[in-house]
Amino acid sequence: MNIFPVFLGFLFISTFISPSLSKNCNPQDKKVLLKIKKALGNPYLLASWDPKTDCCDWYCLECHPDTHRVISLTLFSDDRLTGQIPSAVGDLPYLETLLFRHLPNLNGTIPPAIAKLKNLKTLRLSWTNLSGPVPEFLAQLKNLSYLDLSFNKLSGSIPSILSTLPNLDALHLDRNRLTGSIPESFGNFPSRSLYLFILSHNQLSGTIPASLANMDFNTIDLSRNMLQGDASVLFGSNKTTFSIDLSRNMFQFDLSKLQFPKSLASLDLNHNKITGSIPARLTELDLQFMNVSYNRLCGQIPVGGRLQTFDYSTYFHNRCLCGAPLESCK
Template sequence: MKSSVGFILFLSFHLFLSLPYPSLSAHAKCNAHDKQVLLEIKAAFNNPYHLASWNPDVDCCGWYALDCDRNTGRVIALTIFAGNISGEIPPAVGDLPYLQNLMFHKLTNLTGQIPSAVTKLVHLRELTISWTNLSGPVPSFLSQLKNLTSLDLSFNDLTGSIPPSLSELPNLLDLHLDRNKLTGSIPDSFGRFAGNSPDLFLSHNMLSGPVPKSLGNVNFSIQIDFSRNKLEGDASFLFGKNKTIQFVDLSRNLFEFDLSKVEFPDSLTNLDLNHNKIFGSLPVGLTELNLQFFNVSYNRLCGQIPQGGKLQSFDSYNYFHNRCLCGAPLPACK
């Protein structure tokens, strides 16, 4: 009798373990309003195969290229990339009120301009529109998205100047405007960001003029890349012993300053100054840095390359085409 009772209890226990746990597996269904907006976006893109999973008969939280909040069913991420998507970004994207991440990436047939409707996305933290054929300006209205931590508009056909109002974004950590056709100067306001200064990626544009002196007061946390523009004048104030920056790329510009007087931060690991008009000698302080990349070729430098540190670990191509630079890895000084 005892064995029979024990067997029944054993079966009951294992049956209990096999039952689903609603509190762990429950997932709120997609919000009906958000679902309708997504279908409008799909229709605006002419119902591409890339969005074939966007079936109105299926819960939209299971659709491709988006994420929902598990508790509310509201769409919080729309990330469309690497698909055959044609047309312009539909204004309907602004009707997903809880969106935190919006991405259109590697969509070469995406055209038009950045729609002002995105300003309705007050919860947006990450906005990525990159590797597309979007044109027009970098809109100043993007400064209304106060919760943005990342703004990536790289690899497009954007033109015009950089709006100074972007410095009003208090939570921005990185700003990518590289590989466009932007003109004008770097805004002076970029030396006075409302929050911490973001890493700046402005390379491969047609920016001109001097770097604003206000940027000398900024301690960029990791990286700045101003390469391949038409920037000129003194940029030595971007450095300093009290800074914590790690990567600096000022290559292929028209910068002209005395490198021998520059003090570099101990944190610096990557420094690219090639193809400028920089003069003077290489400061001995460079030997104290843990450099992983270093290039000063095609400048107007003179004198002996300091011995020690990592400076001799780079080959001659990182030093050649200077006025009278000498010493290993270049030929010995005469």
């Protein structure tokens, strides 16, 4: 058998196809990525970012299968990566996901260049040493559906303009140093629902905006702030909320007057100033977790549902609450 034609065929395929594969990476994107690498001090995390290779093959990146433009940049879990978020990230126009996470030596503020990323859907800047305010320019990212700025050192108030984001499904601002009140505008998100509404572990004060009655959150966590007053607008029999955590604040309202979503599976109200009694309506819910300890509740714990499956720590340190699993009522 003459293998010469076969060899020529292989050579033809190699020379014709391979160059096209090696040119998948958009040259402008590649130039920007190398700027980012340099600005971050050429960290080991980005060792695969070799200018001689196709950037679509580099770690921490994803390219669109058809356009070959960079659509995802995810840098995480490297305590050797230092510096600030490079402004060059704003020069990746097709970026849909931007993640800087578990980078304890990443510092500085959130750069305005991020506002240029008009296709961005997910922005996660968490578990870093970022400081400064939550920027108002984030409201320019109209395609944003997931915003996570948790576990940082952000300070100042929460910008009310974030409520204009038309596609936002999740908002994580927890574990920062935020002050001021929850914006009244947060009852006017265009979708009227957020899957996650997490503002816990800050220094927020004031009352719950009445406008939040308009919203139907799946998960609410406002714990460990300095919020006060009536939080009953967060509840309602017509809502589809799964979890509510209002613990360790200064809320004061009558628990017996609340209407609860049938979907509610987790309720944490511990360490507040909540009065009234535990309503029998709670026996109708499939609660997986409940804590109403350290409040000012009175009366007998209703019998039924899952209320007796919780131990005494769920109910203790109330004014005059009684009945199983606490001591019997006299």
